Amino acid sequence: MQIMYRSTRSSQIRATASEAILQGLAPDGGLYVPEELPRYTKSLETLAGQTYQETALDIMSLFLTDFTQEELKTCIDRAYDSKFDIPQITCLHEADGVSYLELFHGATIAFKDMALSILPHLMTTAAAKRGVSDEIVILTATSGDTGKAAMAGFADVPGTKIIVFYPKGGVSAIQEKQMCTQRGSNVHVVGIRGNFDDAQSAVKRIFSDEQMKERMAGAGKRFSSANSINIGRLVPQIVYYYYAYGQLVKEGKIRAGEQINITVPTGNFGNILAAYYAKQIGLPVKKLICASNENKVLVDFFTSGSYDRNRSFRLTSSPSMDILISSNLERLIYRIAGEDPDFTKKCMDSLGAEGIYQITPKMEEGLGDFYGNYASEAETSEEISRIYERSGYVIDTHTAVASAVCRKFREETKDSAAMVVASTASPYKFCNTVVRSIRPDAGEMTDLELIDMLHEISGVEIPQAIEDIRTAPVLHDTVVDVDEMPQEVIRWLDL
Numbered sequence: 001m002q003i004m005y006r007s008t009r010s011s012q013i014r015a016t017a018s019e020a021i022l023q024g025l026a027p028d029g030g031l032y033v034p035e036e037l038p039r040y041t042k043s044l045e046t047l048a049g050q051t052y053q054e055t056a057l058d059i060m061s062l063f064l065t066d067f068t069q070e071e072l073k074t075c076i077d078r079a080y081d082s083k084f085d086i087p088q089i090t091c092l093h094e095a096d097g098v099s100y101l102e103l104f105h106g107a108t109i110a111f112k113d114m115a116l117s118i119l120p121h122l123m124t125t126a127a128a129k130r131g132v133s134d135e136i137v138i139l140t141a142t143s144g145d146t147g148k149a150a151m152a153g154f155a156d157v158p159g160t161k162i163i164v165f166y167p168k169g170g171v172s173a174i175q176e177k178q179m180c181t182q183r184g185s186n187v188h189v190v191g192i193r194g195n196f197d198d199a200q201s202a203v204k205r206i207f208s209d210e211q212m213k214e215r216m217a218g219a220g221k222r223f224s225s226a227n228s229i230n231i232g233r234l235v236p237q238i239v240y241y242y243y244a245y246g247q248l249v250k251e252g253k254i255r256a257g258e259q260i261n262i263t264v265p266t267g268n269f270g271n272i273l274a275a276y277y278a279k280q281i282g283l284p285v286k287k288l289i290c291a292s293n294e295n296k297v298l299v300d301f302f303t304s305g306s307y308d309r310n311r312s313f314r315l316t317s318s319p320s321m322d323i324l325i326s327s328n329l330e331r332l333i334y335r336i337a338g339e340d341p342d343f344t345k346k347c348m349d350s351l352g353a354e355g356i357y358q359i360t361p362k363m364e365e366g367l368g369d370f371y372g373n374y375a376s377e378a379e380t381s382e383e384i385s386r387i388y389e390r391s392g393y394v395i396d397t398h399t400a401v402a403s404a405v406c407r408k409f410r411e412e413t414k415d416s417a418a419m420v421v422a423s424t425a426s427p428y429k430f431c432n433t434v435v436r437s438i439r440p441d442a443g444e445m446t447d448l449e450l451i452d453m454l455h456e457i458s459g460v461e462i463p464q465a466i467e468d469i470r471t472a473p474v475l476h477d478t479v480v481d482v483d484e485m486p487q488e489v490i491r492w493l494d495l
């Protein structure tokens with residue numbers, strides 16, 4: 001079955017998978033979605049015996065149908081190799097009655113590596129397939145983790161450049177250090193005076209600016225996106241939910257066919273949307289539990305059917321989830337609106353103009369797959385300490401938000417199905433909060449001392465990504481206002 005992609009905002013725009021990956025965002029500002037969802041038809045028993053790479057090939061070939069098996073296999077083998085610090089690529093860790101799916105074993109120790117280690121390969125393969133000779137310029141807004149993972153993936157990849165915008169002061173000290181020490185002659189990192197939503201909206205505007213497009217075309221360049229609006233990121237994220245299911249079967253925690261629940265710490269709604277697609281194509285999932293931090297716009301949406309970003313933005317200890325405009329929700333809206341691009345466009349226009357939209361009661365029924373709740377800053381800290389006290393396992397702040405919400409879900413619903421909690425970052429990435437949650441009496445300490453203390457507490461080896469930044473020189477220190485972002489792009493690309 002050949003899967004075509006269309007825009008969430010108009011029925012005119014269609015693209016193959018490789019075109020959609022190259023473009024990132026559809027030309028009308030909408031997001032590409034599969035016109036039809038494929039079905040996973042292999043037996044769930046066989047999943048238990050497969051490697052990550054084998055499952056990746058099964059899932060990705062269902063969606064990326066204009067890539068050959070050989071092309072996909074090459075991309076997969078190049079992506080999922082010794083850059084990951086465990087040969088299985090990802091693994092489950094059982095603690096306190098739930099299975100934490102550790103998605104942070106890649107080069108930058110956050111789950112973004114799961115997709116961003118393969119996206120550059122998919123993109124350069126797509127460009128070669130389509131005879132595109134333009135230089136591909138990746139423009140990315142980051143809440144902290146995407147930027148580093150995207151640069152790690154694209155650094156020194158021939159035929160590409162990458163520009164990353166991050167909120168200055170809105171990411172953890174380690175995240176900032178990781179980004180600003182990035183090597184590679186084709187990478188540029190820029191702090192902005194604003195928050196993640198400002199950065200993301202400005203990047204979307206640059207993408208759809210006609211004058212900018214002309215300048216780019218004139219210089220033999222074209223933009224693409226490494227944000228989770230690119231289906232080349234979404235599809236690889238479906239893989240690990242299948243892989244995790246296979247591991248649960250293998251460990252005897254479930255029978256093949258039995259339903260599980262999945263909790264995902266959510267910001268831009270990319271990771272949980274991948275879990276939703278996994279369910280839609282055949283993975284036995286009962287509930288998708290959407291966990292937010294104090295920026296709980298999604299929780300309110302799930303309870304009221306109204307998406308309202310008019311509220312104050314909070315900086316929390318889980319900065320990768322400090323987001324009020326969850327871009328990928330647009331894909332869910334499109335789906336539950338019966339794949340109606342006009343309705344979706346109306347909602348998104350209203351979000352842009354008034355910061356709010358309302359779905360219909362009928363659409364609310366389509367949200368039955370989801371449960372939404374949030375964890376406050378205090379609850380997040382308590383959860384880190386609680387899990388540590390009960391099992392000796394140390395989780396990061398984002399995972400702790402998910403873990404706390406998972407517990408609320410279980411208490412409220414008495415649902416005892418096997419639970420997978422997406423564990424999205426290594427605790428080393430958010431050392432300060434993690435250490436102080438477990439050792440509230442820890443005094444003044446430098447970042448490096450905190451790292452050593454976390455090593456003592458957890459007994460987990462210090463990841464290479466952390467060792468690297470201990471000594472790496474800062475190579476990037478540009479900071480601009482939000483309205484200077486287009487000019488910065490023009491300047492650095494010499495347009």
Ligand SMILES: *Cc1c(COP(=O)(O)O)cnc(C)c1O
Pocket residue numbers: 110111112145146228265266267268269270271272320321398424425
């Ligand atoms: C990006 C990120 C999230 C949120 O994922 P979305 O796909 O944006 O919902 C959660 N945790 C960590 C550590 C992240 O880097």
